[in-house]
Amino acid sequence: MQQRETIIVLDFGGQYNQLIARRVRECGVYCEIYSYRTPLETIRAKNPRGIILTGGPNSVYDPASATCTADLFAMGVPVLGICYGSQLMMHLLGGRVERAPEREYGKTEVYVDTESLLFQEVNPTTICWMSHNDYISQAAPGFKVIAHTDHCPVAAVEAPDKGLYAVQFHPEVLHTQQGSLMLSNFVYKVCGCAGDWKMDSFVEQSIQNIRAKVGNGKVLCALSGGVDSSVAAVMLAKAVGRQLTCVFVDHGLLRKDEGDQVEAVFGPEGPYDLNFIRVNAQQRFYDKLAGQDDPETKRKIIGEEFIRVFEEEAKKIGRVDYLVQGTIYPDVVESGLGGESAVIKSHHNVGGLPDYVDFKEIIEPLRDLFKDEVRAAGRELGLPEALVARQPFPGPGLAVRIIGAVTPEKVRMVQEADAIFREEMANFGLANAASQYFAALTNMRSVGVMGDERTYDYAVALRAVSTSDFMTAESVQLPWELLGKVTSRIVNEVPHVNRVLYDCTGKPPATIEFE
Ligand code: GLN
Numbered sequence: 001m002q003q004r005e006t007i008i009v010l011d012f013g014g015q016y017n018q019l020i021a022r023r024v025r026e027c028g029v030y031c032e033i034y035s036y037r038t039p040l041e042t043i044r045a046k047n048p049r050g051i052i053l054t055g056g057p058n059s060v061y062d063p064a065s066a067t068c069t070a071d072l073f074a075m076g077v078p079v080l081g082i083c084y085g086s087q088l089m090m091h092l093l094g095g096r097v098e099r100a101p102e103r104e105y106g107k108t109e110v111y112v113d114t115e116s117l118l119f120q121e122v123n124p125t126t127i128c129w130m131s132h133n134d135y136i137s138q139a140a141p142g143f144k145v146i147a148h149t150d151h152c153p154v155a156a157v158e159a160p161d162k163g164l165y166a167v168q169f170h171p172e173v174l175h176t177q178q179g180s181l182m183l184s185n186f187v188y189k190v191c192g193c194a195g196d197w198k199m200d201s202f203v204e205q206s207i208q209n210i211r212a213k214v215g216n217g218k219v220l221c222a223l224s225g226g227v228d229s230s231v232a233a234v235m236l237a238k239a240v241g242r243q244l245t246c247v248f249v250d251h252g253l254l255r256k257d258e259g260d261q262v263e264a265v266f267g268p269e270g271p272y273d274l275n276f277i278r279v280n281a282q283q284r285f286y287d288k289l290a291g292q293d294d295p296e297t298k299r300k301i302i303g304e305e306f307i308r309v310f311e312e313e314a315k316k317i318g319r320v321d322y323l324v325q326g327t328i329y330p331d332v333v334e335s336g337l338g339g340e341s342a343v344i345k346s347h348h349n350v351g352g353l354p355d356y357v358d359f360k361e362i363i364e365p366l367r368d369l370f371k372d373e374v375r376a377a378g379r380e381l382g383l384p385e386a387l388v389a390r391q392p393f394p395g396p397g398l399a400v401r402i403i404g405a406v407t408p409e410k411v412r413m414v415q416e417a418d419a420i421f422r423e424e425m426a427n428f429g430l431a432n433a434a435s436q437y438f439a440a441l442t443n444m445r446s447v448g449v450m451g452d453e454r455t456y457d458y459a460v461a462l463r464a465v466s467t468s469d470f471m472t473a474e475s476v477q478l479p480w481e482l483l484g485k486v487t488s489r490i491v492n493e494v495p496h497v498n499r500v501l502y503d504c505t506g507k508p509p510a511t512i513e514f515e
Pocket residue numbers: 014054055056057058059082083084085131132133134135
C-alpha cells in the first residue's frame with residue numbers, strides 16, 4: 001500500500017494541538033499528533049512531509065522546559081513552529097527568547113510580508129490570535145523576519161532554503177482570520193503535499209484493508225445507535241457482509257423511536273447484508289434500576305447489565321475472530337497514547353479490552369478519524385443523515401436525564417417531552433442552533449391546576465447548549481415563542497407533567513447533562 005502523505009504535529013502541551021491536526025486535515029492532508037518526547041528516529045521513520053511544533057505552557061529559556069533536538073531542523077523536512085514551537089526553534093538555532101515587556105493576548109493586527117510562501121494570498125495586515133508572555137527578541141541567524149505587530153518585533157520568521165518557518169500567533173484557531181490559508185500554504189507550498197486525504201478514498205481503502213485482514217473470519221460488533229458504532233458497523237458490513245454480526249442491546253433508555261430507527265438501518269429490512277440481533281432487554285434494565293436513585297449506582301447498574309446481555313448473546317454466537325470498536329482519534333489522543341496532553345480520561349474504547357468475548361483481535365476502523373471526519377465517512381457510506389448528524393447521547397441513556405429512580409413511566413415522559421422539543425426546534429428552523437439540546441425529567445413535583453382540577457405532577461427541564469468542545473458550554477438563548485410552544489405542547493401531550501423549566505446555567509458550574 002502506498003504511504004499516505006503525513007504531516008506530524010509535535011505536541012508541546014498546547015491547548016490547541018488537536019485543532020492544528022484538524023485544520024491540516026481540512027486542507028486535505030493527513031496529520032497525526034505525537035508527544036515532543038518521541039525519538040527523532042521514530043519521527044523520521046514515519047517519513048513525514050512536514051512537521052508542526054505546537055504551542056505550550058513553558059518558557060524555552062527555563063532549563064526544565066519541554067524541548068527537542070536541534071537535529072529535527074536539519075532532517076530536510078520542513079518545520080513550522082507555532083507560538084512555543086516558534087520560540088523553541090529560535091532558541092535552539094541561536095536566536096533569543098525572553099519575557100516580553102508586554103504580553104499579547106487576543107485578536108491582534110499582524111503585518112506580514114506577502115512575499116513569503118507562508119503568506120501567499122494573505123492580506124498585508126491580518127488579524128491573528130496571540131497568547132504569549134515570552135517573545136522572540138532576536139531571530140536566529142539565517143532567518144528573515146516576515147511579520148511583526150505593534151508590540152512584537154518578530155511575529156514570524158523564515159529560512160526558506162531550509163524549509164523552516166515560525167509564527168508567534170496561532171493559525172489553527174478561528175480567531176486568526178486567514179489561519180487556514182497559512183496552514184494550507186505551509187502544507188502545499190512549503191511541504192509540496194498533493195492533498196491525498198479524501199474521505200472517499202479513505203473509506204474505500206479501509207474497506208479493502210478490512211477485507212484483507214478478516215479473510216473469512218467472523219466479526220462481532222456491539223451497536224449502540226450512536227454515530228461512531230454505526231459508521232464502524234456499516235464499514236464492516238460493506239467489507240465482509242454476513243461474516244459480521246451486530247448486536248444491538250435496547251436497554252429501554254433510548255430516545256423516542258431510536259431503537260426502531262437503528263433496526264430500520266441495520267435490520268433485515270435495511271440496505272445492508274449482515275446478521276443483526278436486537279435484544280429487547282428493556283424490562284431487565286427497568287427491574288434492575290427499580291428504586292435506585294443514586295446517579296453513580298444507576299450508571300454502574302446499566303454498564304454491568306449491558307455487559308451481561310451482550311455476553312449472553314456473544315456466547316450464543318460462539319467464538320469470533322474480531323471484535324469491532326468505534327474508537328476515534330480524540331479517544332486515542334486523550335488516553336495519552338497520541339499527544340502530550342495529560343491523560344484526561346481513560347477512555348472505555350481504548351486499552352480496556354472486554355474479557356467477556358472470546359476473540360483474537362480488535363478492529364478499530366475509525367481510530368484515525370476526528371468526529372467530523374467520522375460523520376463525513378458515514379455520509380460517504382450512505383448512512384441516513386438523521387443517524388450521521390445525531391447529537392451526543394450518554395451511554396446510560398435517558399437514565400441520566402431522569403433525576404432519581406427510573407420507572408418505565410418516567411422514561412416515556414422524558415421520551416415524549418424530548419421528542420416534542422426536538423420537533424419544535426426543527427419547526428422553528430433551529431435544529432442546528434445548539435450543539436446539544438434535550439429534555440430532562442426533574443424529580444420535582446409541584447401543585448398545578450388543569451381543567452379546574454388540582455394536579456401534583458412533575459416538572460420537565462429543557463436544556464440547549466452551545467459548545468465547540470463539550471468541555472465548557474453556554475446556555476443558548478432560545479426564542480420565547482419556541483419555548484412557549486414547546487411548553488404548551490408538553491403539558492398538554494405528556495401526562496403527569498404540569499410545569500416546564502428552561503436551564504440557563506453554563507458549564508461550569510453545571511454540567512451539560514443533569515443526573
Ligand atoms: N509559554 C510561552 C509564552 O508564554 C508560549 C505560549 C504558547 O505557546 N501559547 O510565550
